Amino acid sequence: MKRKIVFTMFFICLTYSLSAQSAQVKYDSIYAKSLGADAYGMKNYIVVMLTTGDSVINNKMIRDSIFGGHMANMIRMEELGKLVLAGPFHENDKGWEGIFILNVPTLEEAKSLLQTDPAIANHLLNTILVPWYGSAAIMEIPGIHEKIQKVSF
Numbered sequence: 001m002k003r004k005i006v007f008t009m010f011f012i013c014l015t016y017s018l019s020a021q022s023a024q025v026k027y028d029s030i031y032a033k034s035l036g037a038d039a040y041g042m043k044n045y046i047v048v049m050l051t052t053g054d055s056v057i058n059n060k061m062i063r064d065s066i067f068g069g070h071m072a073n074m075i076r077m078e079e080l081g082k083l084v085l086a087g088p089f090h091e092n093d094k095g096w097e098g099i100f101i102l103n104v105p106t107l108e109e110a111k112s113l114l115q116t117d118p119a120i121a122n123h124l125l126n127t128i129l130v131p132w133y134g135s136a137a138i139m140e141i142p143g144i145h146e147k148i149q150k151v152s153f
Contacts (some may be wrong), residue, residue: 016100036103037136045084046110047132048100054124069118077102078142082113085141097125103139107131 011121036043077083085101104110107129119125 011039026085032136035136035139041136042133043136044105045132045134045138046104046107047130048102048110048114049126049128049130050098050100050120051094051126052095052097053119053122053124053126057122057124063124066118066122066124070120073117074100074118077113083142101132101134101138103123 007127032041043052074083078086081105083100084103086098087098088098100115102110104113110129114120114129117125120127130151
């Protein structure tokens with residue numbers, strides 16, 4: 001019986017604490033606008049699934065050069081505010097190599113931007129593009145990541 005009372009008291013305190021915290025959150029219209037958020041705090045993006053490409057380049061120097069250009073292009077897209085999130089997948093049987101979330105309004109702009117990537121242009125990576133409606137808060141990821149990244153690519 002004492003456990004039930006203690007658990008109930010804990011649950012009541014936790015619920016009150018969470019509701020008090022959420023009551024303290026204030027909408028910031030200027031901040032929301034700076035992230036491109038709509039009334040729901042959301043915005044449109046293009047998700048790019050990078051898959052194993054159709055080309056095979058066996059020359060290690062050429063392949064390394066192309067993937068070096070791929071990394072440089074990701075940095076460039078991030079500096080332009082177009083690449084919000086990127087990362088490779090672990091080895092898998094689906095041929096999925098990585099993911100980009102692009103801060104662009106159309107598939108056409110995403111396709112144009114992706115053609116500047118040498119790994120995509122040389123067909124070492126293929127792409128699947130899908131419009132996505134997600135939290136505008138992910139626009140903050142590059143700035144946060146910069147603060148926690150110890151080693152650069």
